[in-house]
Every structure is written in structure tokens, then in C-alpha cells.
Amino acid sequence: MHFAKTVLKNAITDGNSFRGNLQPNKLDAKLMLGGLFGVASRSNCARDLFFGTDYHTHLGTEVAGIAILDGYMETISHNISNSQFKSKFGKHFPKLKGTIGIGVISDIKEDQPIKFETKIGNFALCTVGFINNSQKLYSELIEKGATFKKSRQKVNLQSQTELVGELIATGENLVAGIEKMYDKIEGSISLLLLSENDRTIYAAGDTFPLVVGTKEQSWAVASETTGFPNLGYEVVKFLDFREIVSIGENGLTQRVPTRGKKKFCPFLHVYSGFPASDFYGINSEIVRERCGGFLAEEDEAKADLVLGVADSGLPHSVGYVKRKIELAKERIPLLLEEFKHGKISLEELGTATNQILGYVAPLRRPLIKYTPGWGRSYIPPAQRTREMVAKYKQVPNPQMIKDKSIILVDDSIRRGTQLQNLLKEKILPFKPKEIHARIASPPQLHPCIFDVSTRNRDLATYKSLENIGLGSDLNAFVDPTSSSYKLMVEEIRQRIGFTTLRFLTLEEMIRAVIEAPNNTKLKREDLCTYCWTKTY
Numbered sequence: 001m002h003f004a005k006t007v008l009k010n011a012i013t014d015g016n017s018f019r020g021n022l023q024p025n026k027l028d029a030k031l032m033l034g035g036l037f038g039v040a041s042r043s044n045c046a047r048d049l050f051f052g053t054d055y056h057t058h059l060g061t062e063v064a065g066i067a068i069l070d071g072y073m074e075t076i077s078h079n080i081s082n083s084q085f086k087s088k089f090g091k092h093f094p095k096l097k098g099t100i101g102i103g104v105i106s107d108i109k110e111d112q113p114i115k116f117e118t119k120i121g122n123f124a125l126c127t128v129g130f131i132n133n134s135q136k137l138y139s140e141l142i143e144k145g146a147t148f149k150k151s152r153q154k155v156n157l158q159s160q161t162e163l164v165g166e167l168i169a170t171g172e173n174l175v176a177g178i179e180k181m182y183d184k185i186e187g188s189i190s191l192l193l194l195s196e197n198d199r200t201i202y203a204a205g206d207t208f209p210l211v212v213g214t215k216e217q218s219w220a221v222a223s224e225t226t227g228f229p230n231l232g233y234e235v236v237k238f239l240d241f242r243e244i245v246s247i248g249e250n251g252l253t254q255r256v257p258t259r260g261k262k263k264f265c266p267f268l269h270v271y272s273g274f275p276a277s278d279f280y281g282i283n284s285e286i287v288r289e290r291c292g293g294f295l296a297e298e299d300e301a302k303a304d305l306v307l308g309v310a311d312s313g314l315p316h317s318v319g320y321v322k323r324k325i326e327l328a329k330e331r332i333p334l335l336l337e338e339f340k341h342g343k344i345s346l347e348e349l350g351t352a353t354n355q356i357l358g359y360v361a362p363l364r365r366p367l368i369k370y371t372p373g374w375g376r377s378y379i380p381p382a383q384r385t386r387e388m389v390a391k392y393k394q395v396p397n398p399q400m401i402k403d404k405s406i407i408l409v410d411d412s413i414r415r416g417t418q419l420q421n422l423l424k425e426k427i428l429p430f431k432p433k434e435i436h437a438r439i440a441s442p443p444q445l446h447p448c449i450f451d452v453s454t455r456n457r458d459l460a461t462y463k464s465l466e467n468i469g470l471g472s473d474l475n476a477f478v479d480p481t482s483s484s485y486k487l488m489v490e491e492i493r494q495r496i497g498f499t500t501l502r503f504l505t506l507e508e509m510i511r512a513v514i515e516a517p518n519n520t521k522l523k524r525e526d527l528c529t530y531c532w533t534k535t536y
Helices: 002-013 046-054 085-089 134-143 160-168 174-184 267-272 284-296 314-340 346-357 383-393 417-430 460-468 483-496 506-514
Strands: 034-041 063-069 073-079 100-106 114-118 121-131 187-195 200-204 211-215 218-222 234-238 244-248 251-256 305-308 367-369 394-396 405-410 434-439 500-503
Touching: 034 046, 034 121, 034 187, 034 200, 034 244, 046 063, 046 085, 046 100, 046 218, 063 085, 063 121, 073 085, 073 114, 073 121, 100 121, 100 187, 100 200, 114 160, 121 160, 134 160, 160 174, 160 187, 174 187, 174 200, 174 244, 174 251, 211 251, 218 244, 267 284, 267 506, 284 314, 284 434, 284 506, 305 314, 314 346, 314 405, 367 417, 383 394, 394 417, 405 417, 417 434, 417 483, 460 483, 483 500
Parallel strands: 305 405, 405 434, 434 500
Antiparallel strands: 034 100, 034 218, 063 073, 063 100, 114 121, 121 187, 187 200, 200 244, 211 218, 211 234, 244 251, 367 394
């Protein structure tokens, strides 16, 4: 067994990968997500800036900030780790005034937006993403005479946004500086830059893309379309990978077309993005329903009810039930035709129809989330905190659990501890008959490169591979037809305590995204599959 663990460790840590060399500095948060929102208007933009930024709260838990330009540039930043955006920034709202501004919600513990005074103009900057070679770039800039205010080399404390701003300042102009920054970094940066001199927002998206919307006399650029309907904006353009645009009172201008190979995180559709948001024209809720639909195909588990673990598992469970109903509607008319032509008897028709309907279980709520205020339980940096949030936010309904066969649908299994505790503490004590787990993403074999809190050994898959002592070819565990994959899934099932367990396959997840309606630009090769294939 010791040999098997050593081989497994080598297999996971070997190879060229961004995350393999990632050394998070002291400002790095646990999961480097975030949201951006900017608006340019011919009238006061404060209302749209405030609520547009707030509509990205689900993407970050550490820091929020805004910069707004009227006669001068005003920047405000607050720690939101123990409160929400509105409660921190509400006191500023009545006094906010300006026609152009940018905002950020971030999982990185650094104050932003940051103001810069440079030879190419004064600007405020906010960023989302990560830079793998930040230490090297920081040293190079210091040698060339750059002066950092928020970063200190001796304690390995680099401000990501300050670093990006200093890189941009080395260009001949703002657009050239953004291009130069992308040439230098190893990693992913989406940004909004508010220029004080030309009263313009420059925007560029990366692995986490951006979208532009418009309404009468106003333009907006955002990480998600979530806030657009309520604020009155219509989508006009999904920015391509590292495409650079600007928006001002005169509208949208493309500065630089797409550059480099597109990388898009499919988990924005599967989990991270707000359900109502579109990425590259594809709606997240629809993708989640499609994931659930794939899980329903050929699933022979019979149950009294389907449970979607709130909130993230709910749309997948809706898709599961929806597809089961569709399959029944497709198959029963065929049986009626066979009966009509004398191929089956009335008794056979009834038996076959009942069998088909037996696979259609109602969507019910034996677990109910007490309040959205608990937030997402996978985000907090400490495992103890994650488990506490997961424990108290879900309330069991014992009368819906006792003696019931339940199909439990959730978005993913990463560490597996939350589902294991949920089963042990909130379902099994009330004596269900069976629990069939259906997970709407593939088994995660590698921690996301944006996730600096999860180690390989934290993953449920790694624990399983250790326990069963399988070989070092991790590609075998991506193929759902392989014996290695089946052994791994079976070990996870036994350890967590499900009656049966099925994961969405990687191929099904890819199809759920790229074959979704209104896909404008995403292709199979554009999706980042690092969590499963270690390819970024």
C-alpha cells in the first residue's frame, strides 16, 4: 500500500501545470474567483454601478470595491468577509455621483480598485484571476525602477492588481500596456480599467469572460449578465478571449481582437455562475438542467422522490425529472402504437406503461435550505468553517425521508465530506429505504488551478485511489468504461454511504455546455478540463 501511495503521489504531482508551481502569496484567497462590473453613462451611473456590482456577490467573499469618476476619481474598498456588499457600501450610496465607474467583488484579500498615476495617464484598476509567475514579474519591475505601495518582496506579499497595473504602465498607451501584460503573465486575468484622462473603461476577459450590455444612454460591462435584466440592459456582445474593448459615453469600441487560445471554465455553467447568467450566449440554468437530463438517461434507479441539494443541486434535479418525463412521453406513444397494431396485449401495455412511469419520481424537498444568508459552503478557507456552514444551512424534513427511496442530485463531489456528513446527520437518522446519488459533474481528479486551499489529497477521488491502491495512470480514471474508474466510484460510494452512485461523464458535461441553445462561440477545445485531465 505504501508503494501504491507513492506512485499515486508522483502521478499527481508530475507534469507541467500552472497549479503545480503555484505558490500563493499571503494575499491569495482560498478560491480565486470574483466578479467585475463597469458602467458608462451620460447621466449619474451610481445606481447601476452599486447594484450591478452587488449582483456579483455570489462570486466572492473577501473584498469589494468601486471607483467612480465625476470631477475626480473616488475609490472605495471594504472587507466583506463577514458582511455582504450592500451592508458595507449602503452608507456610501446616497453620496455616490459620477457618469462612469467600475466595481469588483473578489476572493483575493487585496484592496481594489487601485489608483495609478503613470506616464500613460491616471487610472483605476480592478482584476479577477491569478498570476502564477508574480514573484518573477515583481522582481523584474523592481529592477526597472517600479515603485510598489502594496507589495513587499521580503515577505512574498504581492498585490495582484498592483502588479497588473504596473505591467500596464510599461506600455506606450493603455491598450498596448494591457497587451504587454498578457504577454508577460502566466495565468489568467480579467480586468476593468477606468481611465481618468479619457473618461473611458477598458475591459478584457480571460478564463472568466466578460459581457457588454446597453440601454438608453448607458453601456455596461460585466462578468455575468445576472444584473442586466433588472437594470434594463440588453446584451450586445460577449467579449472573446483576451479581446480588449473600451466603453464610454459614445458607446463600445473594439481595441484589440481576440488573442491566444480561448480557455473557458465549464464550472461557471455547472456551479459557480449565477443560474440566470449567460456565458457566450449559453444560459447556466439550462446547462444545469441538461446535466441532470444526461444523468436521467438510461438510469434504472426507481425512487419515491428526487431531491436536489439546495441551492446548487436543484437545477440539476429539475433537469433529471424533466428528462424522465420526456422519456416517458416518448416511449408510451410507441407502446400505444404497438397495442393498436396488435403487437402487444392490453395487459402487456399496462405492465410496460407502469414500468416506464415507475422511473418518473416527483421532485420534492426532504432537505430545505434555511436561508441563503449562509452562503456557499465550499468557499470558506477553513475546512471546519465549510463543514459548519454546510451543517446548519440544510434542515431535514423527517416525514419526507422515512421509508422513502430517494434520488439525491448534487452538482459535484470534491472532498466528499459535506455529502458524507449530510447523509450521516440529516438523512440516514430518519431511516430512508435507499439513497441513489447522481452527481452532475465528473469525479474531480485534480484541484482547480484557481483553488489554492484544496490539495490533491483532499479530493474524494485521491482518497479512493489511496484506499484501493490502483496504478499511476490517472487517465484511466477519466474513462467511465474502464475498470479503474468503476472501482474508484464504488469506493467513493461505499465511503460516503450511498446505495448507488453515478457521476456525469466528462463527455456528457462537455456536450451539456457546447450543445446548449444559443451557443455563439464555445467549442469543445475551448473548455478548460484541468480538474479532470490536468490540461489547461
